[in-house]
Amino acid sequence: MPNGKPGDHPINDICNHNLPVFSRRADALVREIHSYLPRYRMWDLFDWFNPPAIGELERLLEAKRDELKRDALARGWEISPGPADQ
Numbered sequence: 001m002p003n004g005k006p007g008d009h010p011i012n013d014i015c016n017h018n019l020p021v022f023s024r025r026a027d028a029l030v031r032e033i034h035s036y037l038p039r040y041r042m043w044d045l046f047d048w049f050n051p052p053a054i055g056e057l058e059r060l061l062e063a064k065r066d067e068l069k070r071d072a073l074a075r076g077w078e079i080s081p082g083p084a085d086q
Helices: 010-015 024-034 054-074
Strands: none
Touching: 010 024, 024 054
8 A cells, every 4th residue: 555655656656746757648647537536546547567658558548538537527527628638
């Protein structure tokens, strides 16, 4: 179980400590996904310590973000553009 300190888990490093982990785009997508999902649900999305190549990781993160965004819009959430879209 991550303890929240820098270096303990990539999600914590990206979301809590604003540390660069994968790529600028991938990190922005992780932050955006976190706006839709609690952290404990994000842990099971990928093997965060052994991710696929960066291009594939970015595609997977984009697909998950888009899925979550569609679901949020269908449920009536008001969505603003995320940092990965800017």
